[in-house]
Each structure stands twice: as C-alpha cells, then as structure tokens.
Amino acid sequence: MSCTKLPFRCHEASVRIRLMLFPQLLKSRLSRLATSFVVTFSLLSASPAHAQRVNVVRDAEIEALVADYVRPILKVAGLNRSGIEVVLVNDNSFNAFVAGRRIFVHAGALLQSESPNEIIGVLAHEVAHLAGGHQHRLREQLARAQTMAVVAMLVGVGAGVAGAATGSEGFGRAATGLAMGGTEMARRSLLGYQRTEEITADRAAVDYLNKTKQSGRGMLKTFDRMGRDLALAGVRIDPYQVSHPMPRDRIANLEELVRKSPYFETKDPAGLQLRHDLMRGKLAAYTAGPAAARRIFKDPSSIGMQYADAISTYLSGNPRDALAKIDRLIASQPKNPYFHEMRGEILIKANRPQDAAKAFGQAVKLAPSSGLLQVGYGQALLATGDEAQISKAVSELSAGLTREREYVNGYRFLAQAHGRLGNIGAAELASAEERYYSGNYQEARVFAARAQTKLKRGSPEWVRAQDIINSKPQGR
Numbered sequence: 079m080s081c082t083k084l085p086f087r088c089h090e091a092s093v094r095i096r097l098m099l100f101p102q103l104l105k106s107r108l109s110r111l112a113t114s115f116v117v118t119f120s121l122l123s124a125s126p127a128h129a130q131r132v133n134v135v136r137d138a139e140i141e142a143l144v145a146d147y148v149r150p151i152l153k154v155a156g157l158n159r160s161g162i163e164v165v166l167v168n169d170n171s172f173n174a175f176v177a178g179r180r181i182f183v184h185a186g187a188l189l190q191s192e193s194p195n196e197i198i199g200v201l202a203h204e205v206a207h208l209a210g211g212h213q214h215r216l217r218e219q220l221a222r223a224q225t226m227a228v229v230a231m232l233v234g235v236g237a238g239v240a241g242a243a244t245g246s247e248g249f250g251r252a253a254t255g256l257a258m259g260g261t262e263m264a265r266r267s268l269l270g271y272q273r274t275e276e277i278t279a280d281r282a283a284v285d286y287l288n289k290t291k292q293s294g295r296g297m298l299k300t301f302d303r304m305g306r307d308l309a310l311a312g313v314r315i316d317p318y319q320v321s322h323p324m325p326r327d328r329i330a331n332l333e334e335l336v337r338k339s340p341y342f343e344t345k346d347p348a349g350l351q352l353r354h355d356l357m358r359g360k361l362a363a364y365t366a367g368p369a370a371a372r373r374i375f376k377d378p379s380s381i382g383m384q385y386a387d388a389i390s391t392y393l394s395g396n397p398r399d400a401l402a403k404i405d406r407l408i409a410s411q412p413k414n415p416y417f418h419e420m421r422g423e424i425l426i427k428a429n430r431p432q433d434a435a436k437a438f439g440q441a442v443k444l445a446p447s448s449g450l451l452q453v454g455y456g457q458a459l460l461a462t463g464d465e466a467q468i469s470k471a472v473s474e475l476s477a478g479l480t481r482e483r484e485y486v487n488g489y490r491f492l493a494q495a496h497g498r499l500g501n502i503g504a505a506e507l508a509s510a511e512e513r514y515y516s517g518n519y520q521e522a523r524v525f526a527a528r529a530q531t532k533l534k535r536g537s538p539e540w541v542r543a544q545d546i547i548n549s550k551p552q553g554r
C-alpha cells in the first residue's frame with residue numbers, strides 16, 4: 079500500500095535500532111497503520127553499522143488505550159512524572175521491551191492478548207525492569223536475541239537455550255556448550271542466567287498490580303503460554319520469549335504470588351474490555367484481514383467484529399458499505415471519537431472531504447487532547463480545497479504538531495496548507511521539520527536555509543530554522 083494513498087497513517091518509518099533485532103519487521107502487513115517515529119536510541123546506537131529501520135504504529139485510539147493501561151502502573155512504580163512513553167511497534171510477533179525512557183510494545187502482543195489484564199501484566203513487568211534499572215542488561219539481551227534464536231534453532235529444541243539465553247556472558251557459555259557438542263550442556267550453562275533480574279521484575283510487577291487493584295492472572299497466563307510454546311520444538315519463537323527466560327520454577331513462583339493476591343479474581347472493567355476488543359478488531363483488520371478478526375471474535379454480532387468488518391470493508395475499497403457499517407457503530411456509541419475518525423477516513427476515500435472534515439471535527443471535539451486526531455482534522459480541512467478551511471487546517475495542524483512534535487505526516491500536510499495559502503517561507507520550514515524528524519538532516523538543513531530567506535529575521539520561525547541548520551545529526 080503506498081503511503082500517498084493513505085496519508086493519515088502511513089509513512090516510511092525510521093527508528094534506528096542497533097543490530098537485527100526484529101528480522102520480520104519490514105515484512106509486517108501493518109504498514110497501513112504505520113507511520114514515522116524517529117527515535118535516536120542513544121543506548122542502542124553504539125554501532126551505526128548495524129542501524130536498522132523499523133516501523134512504528136501511530137494510532138490515536140490504540141495509543142490512548144495503552145496509555146490508560148500503563149498510567150496507573152507507572153504511578154505506583156513512582157515513574158509517572160519521568161516522561162516515559164509507550165511506542166507501538168509494527169510487528170506481529172509478541173514482544174515488549176524497554177529502551178531509554180520508552181516502553182516498546184509490538185502490535186502482535188496487543189493482538190494476542192485476549193483481555194486488558196493480559197497485556198497490563200506484561201507492561202507491569204516491563205515497568206519493573208525500568209524501575210529496577212535493568213535496561214542495560216535488557217539492551218544486551220535484545221542485541222543478542224536474534225543470534226540466540228538462531229542458536230536455539232541450531233540445537234534443535236530451543237527450550238532451555240532460547241528460554242535462558244541472553245547477554246554476552248550467556249552467549250559465551252552457550253557457544254562453549256555448543257562447541258562441546260551438547261545441547262544439554264548449553265541448556266544447563268544458560269539456565270539461571272539473569273534469573274534474579276526476572277524474578278525481581280515479576281515480584282515488582284505483582285506488587286504494582288496489587289497496588290492498582292488488578293489481578294496478576296493475565297500476566298501468569300501470558301508467561302505460562304510463553305513457557306509452554308518454547309517447550310514445543312518447531313513452534314515459532316517470539317522475541318519476548320528469547321529475552322524473558324520462563325523456566326518452570328519461575329512460573330511456579332509467579333503463580334504462587336499471583337494467587338495470594340486479594341485481587342486474583344478481579345476482572346477488567348467491562349468498558350475497558352470493550353475498548354480492548356475494539357483495538358483488537360482494528361489491528362486484526364489492518365494486519366491480517368477479516369478472517370483473522372473472525373477467529374478472534376467468535377460472535378459475529380460483537381462490537382469488535384463489527385468494527386473489524388467496517389474497517390475491512392473500507393480497506394477493500396468499498397467506502398459506501400463501510401460508511402453504513404461505521405454509522406451503525408456510531409449509532410450504538412455516538413461519543414466514541416475513533417468511530418468518527420474512521421468515518422472521516424472513509425469519507426475521504428469516498429471523495430467527500432467536506433463531510434470528512436465534519437467527521438474529524440466531531441472526533442476532535444470528543445477527544446480534544448489528541449494531537450493525532452487534530453492532524454487528521456487538519457488534513458481533511460486541507461482536502462476541501464476551500465481557502466477558509468485551509469486557514470483552519472493550518473491552525474489545527476500546528477496545534478496537533480505542538481502535541482506530537484515528531485509526527486512527520488503532520489508537517490507534510492502543514493507544508494501543503496501553507497503552500498496553498500502562499501506562505502512559502504512557512505511551507506519550507508514545515509518541509510524542513512518533516513525531513514528533520516524523518517532523520518534526513520541534510521535535506522532538513524537545505525529547506526531550513528531556504529525558509530530563512532523568506533522569514534523575518536529573528537522571528538520564532540526564523541530561529542527554529544536556525545536550530546535545524548545548526549542541528550547535529552543524531553545517532554549516526
């Protein structure tokens with residue numbers, strides 16, 4: 079799917095990560111939801127020769143939901159004021175990890191979690207790694223994850239090796255073990271490595287869940303599944319399994335802790351489960367199509383299935399039917415901003431930009447703090463071609479970008495809007511920002527210099543252009 083056809087969401091992304099962490103990333107079909115997110119991994123960029131582009135998902139609905147999942151956990155972990163953000167990675171495998179001040183969650187982990195509690199448990203465990211300062215080790219684990227997966231395959235089984243394999247020390251021992259010709263040797267030498275860190279994180283995670291009055295049952299279910307899958311030869315190994323050893327005694331310890339909790343039987347609030355279902359429906363529709371959604375939602379009348387169906391219909395190029403379907407959902411939940419957002423996207427596809435702008439305007443009204451929705455609104459206003467609407471587009475796009483400074487698509491629309499209004503200096507500055515946040519610093523400086531010749535010397539815009547001109551390439 080080309081990016082120009084889906085300007086709302088799609089953009090070639092560039093998070094630079096050292097080493098081949100996720101070989102399957104670029105093959106993911108989630109590109110329709112994917113967008114750019116330039117991250118300089120100061121922790122991970124030691125070896126630029128191994129830098130790799132990966133895709134990040136930007137979606138207002140999913141981001142808001144995951145933020146709601148992680149916020150209470152961060153609070154009880156004492157990290158709520160430390161500017162930690164969650165980044166959704168465009169990858170269908172199960173994984174979650176921390177790097178710097180970011181928690182990375184694969185779309186696959188969200189899609190595979192049947193309840194909020196399952197993914198919240200994983201997030202709690204990752205927050206515990208952050209709070210415990212484990213990220214240095216984890217980085218090492220991730221850097222070697224793929225190598226270790228290969229080792230696991232070489233030895234044929236994987237259970238012990240992949241399950242416990244992490245870190246340079248562990249890798250060294252694995253290599254020794256293999257050189258000595260024994261799977262069992264490798265397995266034994268690796269088991270136990272970093273067990274303390276994982277057990278510490280499990281304990282802290284259960285503590286966070288107790289403090290937020292949530293059950294640890296979902297975490298147990300997920301970890302138990304990870305442990306079992308690894309025990310079966312030939313089963314695909316998710317990156318999370320490689321970076322998180324799940325030996326039986328660890329699961330047993332966790333189970334004991336989780337069952338002791340007074341909140342063991344506590345269920346997710348119905349409203350949260352509903353949002354979770356909608357998220358899974360959306361992800362299924364974008365990543366795997368309607369058949370995948372039908373496998374998730376056994377009941378065809380469930381709202382998650384209806385949402386997946388509406389989105390699939392839209393994606394299959396049938397905006398008229400998609401509109402009827404999304405309108406039924408809006409009738410059932412008139413205050414859901416993301417249904418209105420989807421309606422806007424469908425109307426854009428139906429070549430009805432005026433109506434699309436109205437739908438996006440409604441979405442923004444219902445979720446006024448979402449920068450992504452504001453950018454969507456701005457883009458729909460721009461598409462009307464009407465001068466007054468384009469002026470409004472400039473203010474919506476600018477406001478959205480104040481909240482989402484690194485949202486590259488937004489700058490592209492802003493440049494177009496300024497261009498249409500004849501503000502060439504501002505248009506070139508927006509293009510400079512777009513290049514800058516895409517990691518294309520050389521072009522960014524060219525655009526910034528061009529913008530400066532048209533901007534008032536010393537104005538905030540001129541100063542920003544100067545900042546871009548002076549910027550040092552990051553992470554290279």
Ligand SMILES: [Zn+2]
Binds near residue numbers: 203207276279321322
């Ligand atoms: Zn862990």
